Amino acid sequence: MHEHDVTSPDGTRIRGWRTDNAGPPVLLCPGLGTAPEVWPMLLLPDSAVEQGGARVLSWYHRGTMGSDRPADESRIELADHVADALAVLDAAGVRRCVVMGWSVGVMVAAELARRHPERVSGLMFVAGVPGDLFGAMLGSLGIPAVLRRALTLTGTHALRAISPIIDAILHRIPVNTVTATLAQRSGLMMPGADTQAVIRMLRRFVQHDWRWYFTLALAVSSVPARDLRGLTCPVTVLAGQYDLLASPERATKPVSMLPQARVRIVPTSHFLPLEAPDVVVDELRSLLRRVAAVERARELARPPARDPIDALIPPALTYGSRLRT
Template sequence: MHEHDVTSADGTRIRGWRTDNAGPTVLLCPGLGTTPEVWPALLLPSAGVRVLSWYHRGTMGSARPEDESRIELADHVADALAVLDAAGVRRCVVMGWSVGVMVAAELARRHPERVSGLLFAAGVPGDLFGAMFSAFGIPAVVRRAIALTGTHALRAIAPVVDAVLHHVPVNTFTATLAQHSGLMLPGADVKTVVATLRRFTQHDWRWYFTLALAVGSIPARELRGLTCPITVLAGQYDLLASPERATKPVSMLPQARVRILPTSHFLPLEAPDVIVQELTLLIRRVKAVERARELARPPARDPIDALIPPALTYGSRLRS
């Protein structure tokens, strides 16, 4: 995995990362403030894809924008485009996890010509707070209010959160505790969880919750009209993006495939092999669909015929 800097549309310096594996390019829209370690199987040559991704504004080496209000969904989409453009990639499969699902979906809505296929993992394309904690049977409007209030409260006490998380030891013991917390489940490789948490706990938590509030305000998105192949992977025990809310937006799309796994929100850690399997299948579907569309296009007219009005072409050929 290699890191590099790119410049987004508003001039913000974004720290990107990539793998140099052989295979088709895939753009990975990350979960909020997460690192490459969350995707252990995608970093291996056996994944069969080259991954492009980045770190969110103000995290993990990416700069904060001069105008700190430039952290809306459109700004994250601009960062995604900057990563693609810097790599010289015009069109590719796009995948996302958690908040990254919102970015991937918005990228496809605004720039369908850049997206050949979509893979959503444990996330929703909008109404982030409304998708939380639905397993408890609480009405969506109440869940949304609780999540919003809680995030504001955490932002207010961010110095306390920093003092705790910046100094808590991250080791096999604490990683195992995290895997039994309910937000995460046992099953992921403990060493990978340690590597993930070690960097994640070092965030500036006031900024982190500021980012969360900015994207949490995005309402539910309508995906009707997307025609590229889509795969949705949802965690059966996901407390942050319920399977119902994760799968509903694609339920009426003709090219959608849905799979519910016995995982938590941390699906990429708990089912890494499934991620690679489904991504491989999606890439095959994309190739099949694009080949079918190519065959369905009307044949190009002869260059000479292009100079002759269509109504005269047939008769002209007869006379010749």
């Protein structure tokens, strides 16, 4: 995995990262403030390319893990994250590719496809919703939608208010096998992930500026549920059966009417990429095959290009008059 800098249209310097595996490019829209270590099977070296089969492009959110905060700190809306995604694609010279998203990244991936369908050949949503982020939380607990949105929104504001205390605790907490095991039994995460992978992920995650982290989350809290019926590319949705942050019902409902959607419920928490990495790779490989088939079919369905000379001659001219021309 290699890191590099790109510049978003508003001038913000964004830290991107990529793998050098062979295979088609795949844009990964990350979960909020998460590191590449969340995706262990996508970071395999070239010797294991058959396991991943894709060249992954991604970035870190504004103000996190090496990316600058924007000069105007209000520029952290969904549209700004979509602009960062396009900057990553443009810097890599990628015109069109499959786009994945996890958690908040699902909102970015869906919005990218809605606004720029010509850039997206396929979509994979992993443990996330395309809109109404806070309304999707705690759904698996049976709490009514209106109440759980109010609870989670109020709770996030409260966490931002006490962020100095959170910083003081998390920045000093040792990240080792004990803390990783506790995290895996917290309810937000479940046992099943490789403990060393969890440790690598947590070591970077706990170092956030937590006031900024919760500010980023609140900035996208007003994005409403999205209607995705206009999407025509193949879509795969992976939902965690025990996900407290994106209930399976809310994660799968937006694609229920799409003709090319595939849905798979996995017995994991919100941290599906860590807890079921084989499933992610298998489904990504399957999606890439579906996309390749659809792209070939669309190419065959296009009308043949006219001969350059014919293009200069009005269609109404007869063959005889064409000879005279």
